[in-house]
Structures are given as C-alpha cells and as structure tokens.
Amino acid sequence: MGRRVDRFVRARVFPRESVLDRGGPEAAEALGALRAEARAEGLWALPLPAGLGGGGLSFGAYAEFAEAEGASDHGPAALGSAPLLDVTMLARYGRPEVRDAYLERLVAGEIRSCYAMTEPGVPGTDPFRTATRAERHPGGGWLVTGRKWFTSGAAGADLVTVMARTSGAAGDREGLSLLLVPTASAGFRVVRELPVLGAPGQYEIALDGVRVPADHVVGEPGGALAIAGERLLLGRTLRCLRWLGQAQRAFDLMCERAATHGGSGGPLADRQLVQALVFDALLVLRTTRPLVREAVALVAAGRDARTEVGLAKVAAARMLQQVADSAIQIHGAAGLGPDTPLPALFRTGRAARILDGPDELHITSVARRVLRAYGRTGRTGPPVMGAGAIS
Structure with a gap:
C-alpha cells in the first residue's frame, strides 16, 4: 500500500501542485480529479472508518505510509485522509444526530471541516484565556460570539469546531466547551485571510451571535480540554x-x-x-x-x-x-x-x-x-x- 500511495503522490499530486496552490475554480477542478483517481485506485480515505466509507486502516497501519502521502501538502486532501482528526473526534464524542448528519459526508469528501481554537491577542498556549463565549439561548441551543484566527481552511469549510467558554470567566481552568458550528449559520463570517509567510490557507473568522443547536456540543459542556x-x-x-x-x-x-x-x-x-x-x-x-x-x-x-x-x-x-x-x-x-x-x-x-x-x-x-x-x-x-x- 505504501508504494502505491508514494507513486500516486509523486506521479499525480506533485505535477498539479502549482494549480492547487493558486486556489479558485481551477484548483477545485484539479482536486476533484485527483480524488476521483484515488477512489478508482482504491486509495481513498484509507485511515477513516470502513463503516463510513473509508479504508478502515488503524492509525498504526496508516502511519506506515503517512510520510509518503504528506510529502505534498495536498496529499491528504487528494487521498481523502484530511478529515481524520475531525472524523475521529466526532465519532468518539459527537451526539448521534451529529454523527448521522455529517460523518459519512465528511468521509466522502462532500463537506469539509476545520478547527478554531486560537484567538487574536490571546496566546495559543493559554486556552484558559479563551474569550469566545457560548451562552444558552432561551429557545434552546447556544449563542456563540467571538473571533478566532489562524483557522486552517475556514473559507471553504462547511463546519468549524469552535472552542468557547460556556461558564466561568477568562482564566478559569473549567468551563470551556467545543461546539460544532455550520458555517452557513447567520452571524458566521470569514473576516480575512492570513497568509503565513506569503502562503494562503489560514483565516480569521468572526462569530456574531451564531445560534448552534444543543446537540452540536462535542462531548459534554466544560469538557473541551x-x-x-x-x-x-x-x-x-x-x-x-x-x-x-x-x-x-x-x-x-x-x-x-x-x-x-x-x-x-x-x-x-x-x-x-x-x-x-x-x-x-x-x-x-x-x-x-x-x-x-x-x-x-x-x-x-x-x-x-x-x-x-x-x-x-x-x-x-x-x-x-x-x-x-x-x-x-x-x-x-x-x-x-x-x-x-x-x-x-x-x-x-x-x-x-x-x-x-x-x-x-x-x-x-x-x-x-x-x-x-x-x-x-x-x-x-x-x-x-x-x-x-x-x-
């Protein structure tokens, strides 16, 4: 398997990197073609659960060729393993409604997800100072307000997992929760792109009173860390x-x-x-x-x-x-x-x-x-x- 992945990345992904780096419709078309080729060769989503449409390999087995896949920044996306972290997290801690609504679509590449933890003006090494807040809505669910930055892939994501404070005050070691926010929700917006040494892909996002369903809490409230x-x-x-x-x-x-x-x-x-x-x-x-x-x-x-x-x-x-x-x-x-x-x-x-x-x-x-x-x-x-x- 490792040799097949290595050949695919070298022969198919490397030559398309310049197009993929530029972004836009041409990049989306190239990525779609690569994904179709990966599926045709039996290389799609190898470390993701078989019951959801993935290859079902254990992390240890996947690690044997993750180097070859990752030799290009675009390798994981082209081969369908990019959502591994989110799929693993939601499979373990997502409510049944969330798992049913999103997991198979994530594995299939129909929707994309990202993770938002770091905030402007707050050291990423100190999550206890998280300023983004989620308050209970009288009609059910949560209202999320705050800003995050250096959120990878936020501009093209359908879902973003947000760390927010649901109780206590900034600096408290308790009261932080993870909420899965659909990016189509009212009040969610991408503020700006944040190129890293000139490279695209990182973004600042704002959540202005975004309403999140109660079942979109990942794990239990207060269990984020x-x-x-x-x-x-x-x-x-x-x-x-x-x-x-x-x-x-x-x-x-x-x-x-x-x-x-x-x-x-x-x-x-x-x-x-x-x-x-x-x-x-x-x-x-x-x-x-x-x-x-x-x-x-x-x-x-x-x-x-x-x-x-x-x-x-x-x-x-x-x-x-x-x-x-x-x-x-x-x-x-x-x-x-x-x-x-x-x-x-x-x-x-x-x-x-x-x-x-x-x-x-x-x-x-x-x-x-x-x-x-x-x-x-x-x-x-x-x-x-x-x-x-x-x-």
Whole structure:
C-alpha cells in the first residue's frame, strides 16, 4: 500500500501542485480529479472508518505510509485522509444526530471541516484565556460570539469546531466547551485571510451571535480540554509524519542537484562543503524518524504519549527547516524561485516551529514532566525509553 500511495503522490499530486496552490475554480477542478483517481485506485480515505466509507486502516497501519502521502501538502486532501482528526473526534464524542448528519459526508469528501481554537491577542498556549463565549439561548441551543484566527481552511469549510467558554470567566481552568458550528449559520463570517509567510490557507473568522443547536456540543459542556488534548496528540503526530515526508523530498532534490550540477571544477557532489550539508541533512532525518515512530507507537496503543510527541514535534519541525534550507543552499538561486517546491517546504518548516504549539511550549512542558518524575521517585538514573507514563 505504501508504494502505491508514494507513486500516486509523486506521479499525480506533485505535477498539479502549482494549480492547487493558486486556489479558485481551477484548483477545485484539479482536486476533484485527483480524488476521483484515488477512489478508482482504491486509495481513498484509507485511515477513516470502513463503516463510513473509508479504508478502515488503524492509525498504526496508516502511519506506515503517512510520510509518503504528506510529502505534498495536498496529499491528504487528494487521498481523502484530511478529515481524520475531525472524523475521529466526532465519532468518539459527537451526539448521534451529529454523527448521522455529517460523518459519512465528511468521509466522502462532500463537506469539509476545520478547527478554531486560537484567538487574536490571546496566546495559543493559554486556552484558559479563551474569550469566545457560548451562552444558552432561551429557545434552546447556544449563542456563540467571538473571533478566532489562524483557522486552517475556514473559507471553504462547511463546519468549524469552535472552542468557547460556556461558564466561568477568562482564566478559569473549567468551563470551556467545543461546539460544532455550520458555517452557513447567520452571524458566521470569514473576516480575512492570513497568509503565513506569503502562503494562503489560514483565516480569521468572526462569530456574531451564531445560534448552534444543543446537540452540536462535542462531548459534554466544560469538557473541551480533554478532547482537545487527545486531538492535539494525534494531530501533532500526524504532522510529524508529514514533515518527515516533506524533508525526505527536500533531501532527494538536494542530492539530485548535487549529483547532476556543477561547474568547471566538477559536480557539486565533489565539494566537501556540499558533502557536509548532505551528511548533516541525512543525520537529522535518520535521528528524527525514530522519535516520531516512538510517538506513533504510543499514540496507536492509546498510551500517554505527551513526552514523546513533544520531543518528536520539536525535532521534526527543526529537521524540516534544516533540510529544506540546505537543499535551497545547494540549488542556489534556483532554490529561491518557483521552479522547485523548496520555498514552500522551507516555509512549512519555519511555520511548524510556531504553529501547533511553539518549540518553547514543548521544551518546557517535556522538561517539567521529566523533572517531576525524578522528584517523585528519587531515581538517579535516566528515565527509560518510551516513558510515556511520566505525567
């Protein structure tokens, strides 16, 4: 399966990336064609539940080729795995009415979803300061008011899961809930696009008294943080796998360039400084992959993976930025222009060190967790490998 996915992404998705990046009707047509091709080849929605129209693969099985699929930012959408986080969340915590109304359509690609947690002026690392509020409506349901930003894919989404405060005051550790908001609702609007280092896809949204049905609460009122924590662990692990695929792509381009280009002094591959860049890129790829695989194994087994996911997330983001930067350096001016995917890969690596939890958050939280374990046990040796139970 992995080889088939790899061939599909390289042969079908890579050549269409420039069209898909531009957006608009032409991109929608290209994405529709790719999805039809994926279905025809039996590659559609492989990690999504079989009962909903997906391939039914476990997360562990999907992880074996998630790198290949994620080598292009458009791979998950083209192959139907993009809604994995939302489908998993709604299958576990959605009310029956919500599951019946949306899950099969999400898996089929008929509708799209997104997730809105971060707010303007509020650190994304401090959800307790969430200002968006949801108040009970006298006629039933909720009225949601607030703003969110850096919401991926909001402009084309049919549903957005919003974290909002349903009780208490800003700063309280209790009272946060998740609500599934149809974007066609009155009062929902996209305020503006927020390009990330020039790349589209992120948006600021406003909810001006949006009425949400009572059965569109995800989980129980006040239970947002536990559900969001599960989602973040799975989401960060998925991104690490995809960053590995993108870094491998940059590495391949770098080596091809070094082997086939040069000047009067011979190919670039004969230069020691080029060899050093290749060595360092290979080293960081080879040392990051086991960290990511350890996180995958713990998440797939349902064990506490916070330490391992934190390590993997920081390592993978840095790794992608380093490998893409080295590939650009070996390409020279050609690596800065539109003829290779390297600018996009570098941009993804740089943004990865901030989005989905900045490096500093993961560094401090992992270190504190490990140090607390030493304080509790009084042990004098290092923690064992895979110490996911440290909390």
